[in-house]
Amino acid sequence: MGTSAEAAELSKLPEGRPAAAFPLGLPVLLVRRGGEVYALENRCAHMGCPLAAGKLDGYVLQCPCHDWRFDIRDGKFLDAPELAVKIYAAEIKDGKVFVRLP
Numbered sequence: 099m100g101t102s103a104e105a106a107e108l109s110k111l112p113e114g115r116p117a118a119a120f121p122l123g124l125p126v127l128l129v130r131r132g133g134e135v136y137a138l139e140n141r142c143a144h145m146g147c148p149l150a151a152g153k154l155d156g157y158v159l160q161c162p163c164h165d166w167r168f169d170i171r172d173g174k175f176l177d178a179p180e181l182a183v184k185i186y187a188a189e190i191k192d193g194k195v196f197v198r199l200p
């Protein structure tokens with residue numbers, strides 16, 4: 099379900115460095131990690147800071163504003179997993195990253 103939208107060229111996504119993208123104008127954060135690409139909403143679940151400016155350690159992304167930490171695989175806030183940022187399914191096709199948006 100949803101719409102598949104092109105978000106980035108895979109070659110422009112460096113391993114382990116969060117990158118902002120705007121498929122269909124939506125703020126999405128892409129992270130290439132271990133042969134996979136993860137896509138999350140680029141807005142912190144706390145106060146909406148852009149997570150693309152955060153620091154990545156393994157699969158844990160730390161928000162640049164108040165240091166909340168999220169798992170990029172499921173979007174969950176590590177200290178309270180009932181809070182999370184939205185995640186989107188990402189797919190690599192013909193060297194491009196597509197994300198499935200609602």
Ligand code: FES
Pocket residue numbers: 142143144145146147161162163164165166
């Ligand atoms: S806005 Fe991200 S931790 Fe506060």
